Amino acid sequence: MNIPGYELVETLGAGGFGTVYRARQLSVQREVALKVDSRPLASERDRRRFMREVTAAGRLSGHPHVVAVYDAGVLPDGRPYMVLELCPGGSLNDRLQERGPFQPAEVRDIGVNIADALAAAHAAGVLHRDVKPANILVDQYGNPGLADFGLASMPTPGMESSATREALTPAYAPPEAFRLDEPSPAGDVYSLAASLYALLSGRPPHFPPDRQLSIAALMAAQQQPVPDLPGVPTALTAVLRQAMAFDRNVRTPTADAFRDALAAVDMQSQTPLRTMPAPPVPIDGHTTEPAIQPAPAGQSRGLSQGLILGAAALVGAGILGAGALVAFAPDSDSRTGSDPSKTGAVQQGGGKDGGAAPGKGTGSGNANAAAAADKKLYGVETVTANCPAALVPGARARCTRTAECWGGGIWVNGWILSMSRFDCKEPHGRQVFAIALMPPDGETGDRDLLARNPTVRKVCSKNILRRSLQGRAAKYRSWKWDVRVIPPSQSRFEKGDRVYRCAGEVPYGKKLIGGVFRPR
Structure with missing residues (x-):
C-alpha cells in the first residue's frame, strides 16, 4: 500500500473494519497513526459516513483532549484513510485490562478533561455516540484524549442521525439508544459516566462478575441505580449515578454540567482501591508464578469481545495494548x-x-x-x-x-x-x-x-x-x-x-x- 507523503513503519492493530499503522509523515518528519478503513466507499451513504467522521473530528482537533486529525483521503481502490495524532500511551481500556481499576482521583481528573472535550463537541454541533474506555487515548505527555468519531452525529436536515443497535457498544450505550431514539448530548454524558464507572470498578456498570448478560437483561438492569464502590468517595459515585439516570430528563443534561459536577467532588477522603492479583500465566501447560499486572475478575475484556462489534485496535485509533x-x-x-x-x-x-x-x-x-x-x-x-x-x-x-x-x-x-x-x-x-x-x-x-x-x-x-x-x-x-x-x-x-x-x-x-x- 502506497500513500503519497507517508512512510509505513509498522502495523499497530487490525480488525474487521480496517487497520491502523504507525507511519511517518514525510513533509514534517513526525510519526502519526494512519487509519485505513477496509470498507470501500461504494455508495453515497458510505461517503457521508466517512465525511461525517472526518468533519466531526476535524472541527475539534484543536481541543487539548481530542485526538487530532491531520489529514484524510481515499485510496485508488476506494478505501478511505485518516491520519491522526499518534498516542503511544494506548487506550484507557488497554490499561484497565493490564492493571485493573484506576484510583478515584485519577478517574475524576480524566472525567473532567473528557467531559470538557464533549462540551466543546456539543457546542460545535457534534455528538460522539461511542464514548468508552477504548476510545480515550493517552498521548506522549500522558494526557487523555477522545478519539474515533466514526459514529459521530451532526444533525442536519436530510442526514440520518440514528445509529442502529448493531453499531452500538452495549456496555456503554445509553438506554434510549436501544430504543433507537434520536441521539442527544445526554447520551454522551451517560456513556462517559459509564466509562468512568468501569475504570473504577474494573467492568462496565450493570454487568455481573461473570460478564454474562444478554441485551434484554442489560436494558432491564439499566433501570436500577449503580451500587457504591469500595474505596471510592460516595460523592463521586453520586455524580456518576446522576449522569447514568435511566430517564434522560432526570439525567445530568449537559457535558459541561457533568464536568463541573466532577470538578466539585471532594476527593480528600478517598481510600485507594485494592486490586486483585493476576492469575498464573501458563507456559505450554505448566503454570508459572503470577504475572505482575492485576486482572480482576469481571473486568470488561471478555464482555468487549462478546458484544462490541468494532475492532479494538481501530477504535484505539492508532495503538495496540501494552499487553499485546x-x-x-x-x-x-x-x-x-x-x-x-x-x-x-x-x-x-x-x-x-x-x-x-x-x-x-x-x-x-x-x-x-x-x-x-x-x-x-x-x-x-x-x-x-x-x-x-x-x-x-x-x-x-x-x-x-x-x-x-x-x-x-x-x-x-x-x-x-x-x-x-x-x-x-x-x-x-x-x-x-x-x-x-x-x-x-x-x-x-x-x-x-x-x-x-x-x-x-x-x-x-x-x-x-x-x-x-x-x-x-x-x-x-x-x-x-x-x-x-x-x-x-x-x-x-x-x-x-x-x-x-x-x-x-x-x-x-x-x-x-x-x-x-x-x-x-
Missing part, C-alpha cells in the same frame, strides 16, 4: 558494536541444551567448540543458564550473552528493510530478552505471521520478559512494557537466516540506559 504482541524486525546486516564474546561474561552452569560452563566438566575445549557452534547457529553468543526463555519446551530459545539494544526500523508489507543497532550504554528504546530459531511451522520473515505463531507467542511473552529482568531493572514493572517480535531482514531471510528475537520496550517515549535483561 506487536511485531518488529531488524536488518541483521546493520549491526554495529563490539563482539559480544569480548565482554568477559561467563556462562553459569549448564542446561538441557546449553552445554557445560567453560573450564568445567567436559573441559574448556569442548565448551569452546559448543559455543562456536551456537554462535554459528544463532549469529551471536548465547546462554541458557539464567535464561527464562530457554525453559519454553521445544522453542529452541536462548538469551544473548550480553545485552542487545535496538532503535526503530523501516519495513514494507511486514518485511523489514533496515533497523538501527544501539550501544546499550546510550539511551535506546528496545532491548532483546530472548533469541530463538523459528519453529518449523512458522518459518517466515513476515513479522505479523511470525508473531501469531503459538511457539513464538510463548517465547515473546510478557511473562518471559518479566522473569528476564535483572538487578535494579525489576523496578520496570511488566505492565509498563510492550513486547516486540523481531524477525531477520528480508535479505537475511532470503539467505537462510531463521533466527528471531523478542525485545522489550518501555512505552510513552521513555528511554533505557544500560542492560536490563543481560549484563552490559
Whole structure:
C-alpha cells in the first residue's frame, strides 16, 4: 500500500473494519497513526459516513483532549484513510485490562478533561455516540484524549442521525439508544459516566462478575441505580449515578454540567482501591508464578469481545495494548558494536541444551567448540543458564550473552528493510530478552505471521520478559512494557537466516540506559 507523503513503519492493530499503522509523515518528519478503513466507499451513504467522521473530528482537533486529525483521503481502490495524532500511551481500556481499576482521583481528573472535550463537541454541533474506555487515548505527555468519531452525529436536515443497535457498544450505550431514539448530548454524558464507572470498578456498570448478560437483561438492569464502590468517595459515585439516570430528563443534561459536577467532588477522603492479583500465566501447560499486572475478575475484556462489534485496535485509533504482541524486525546486516564474546561474561552452569560452563566438566575445549557452534547457529553468543526463555519446551530459545539494544526500523508489507543497532550504554528504546530459531511451522520473515505463531507467542511473552529482568531493572514493572517480535531482514531471510528475537520496550517515549535483561 502506497500513500503519497507517508512512510509505513509498522502495523499497530487490525480488525474487521480496517487497520491502523504507525507511519511517518514525510513533509514534517513526525510519526502519526494512519487509519485505513477496509470498507470501500461504494455508495453515497458510505461517503457521508466517512465525511461525517472526518468533519466531526476535524472541527475539534484543536481541543487539548481530542485526538487530532491531520489529514484524510481515499485510496485508488476506494478505501478511505485518516491520519491522526499518534498516542503511544494506548487506550484507557488497554490499561484497565493490564492493571485493573484506576484510583478515584485519577478517574475524576480524566472525567473532567473528557467531559470538557464533549462540551466543546456539543457546542460545535457534534455528538460522539461511542464514548468508552477504548476510545480515550493517552498521548506522549500522558494526557487523555477522545478519539474515533466514526459514529459521530451532526444533525442536519436530510442526514440520518440514528445509529442502529448493531453499531452500538452495549456496555456503554445509553438506554434510549436501544430504543433507537434520536441521539442527544445526554447520551454522551451517560456513556462517559459509564466509562468512568468501569475504570473504577474494573467492568462496565450493570454487568455481573461473570460478564454474562444478554441485551434484554442489560436494558432491564439499566433501570436500577449503580451500587457504591469500595474505596471510592460516595460523592463521586453520586455524580456518576446522576449522569447514568435511566430517564434522560432526570439525567445530568449537559457535558459541561457533568464536568463541573466532577470538578466539585471532594476527593480528600478517598481510600485507594485494592486490586486483585493476576492469575498464573501458563507456559505450554505448566503454570508459572503470577504475572505482575492485576486482572480482576469481571473486568470488561471478555464482555468487549462478546458484544462490541468494532475492532479494538481501530477504535484505539492508532495503538495496540501494552499487553499485546506487536511485531518488529531488524536488518541483521546493520549491526554495529563490539563482539559480544569480548565482554568477559561467563556462562553459569549448564542446561538441557546449553552445554557445560567453560573450564568445567567436559573441559574448556569442548565448551569452546559448543559455543562456536551456537554462535554459528544463532549469529551471536548465547546462554541458557539464567535464561527464562530457554525453559519454553521445544522453542529452541536462548538469551544473548550480553545485552542487545535496538532503535526503530523501516519495513514494507511486514518485511523489514533496515533497523538501527544501539550501544546499550546510550539511551535506546528496545532491548532483546530472548533469541530463538523459528519453529518449523512458522518459518517466515513476515513479522505479523511470525508473531501469531503459538511457539513464538510463548517465547515473546510478557511473562518471559518479566522473569528476564535483572538487578535494579525489576523496578520496570511488566505492565509498563510492550513486547516486540523481531524477525531477520528480508535479505537475511532470503539467505537462510531463521533466527528471531523478542525485545522489550518501555512505552510513552521513555528511554533505557544500560542492560536490563543481560549484563552490559
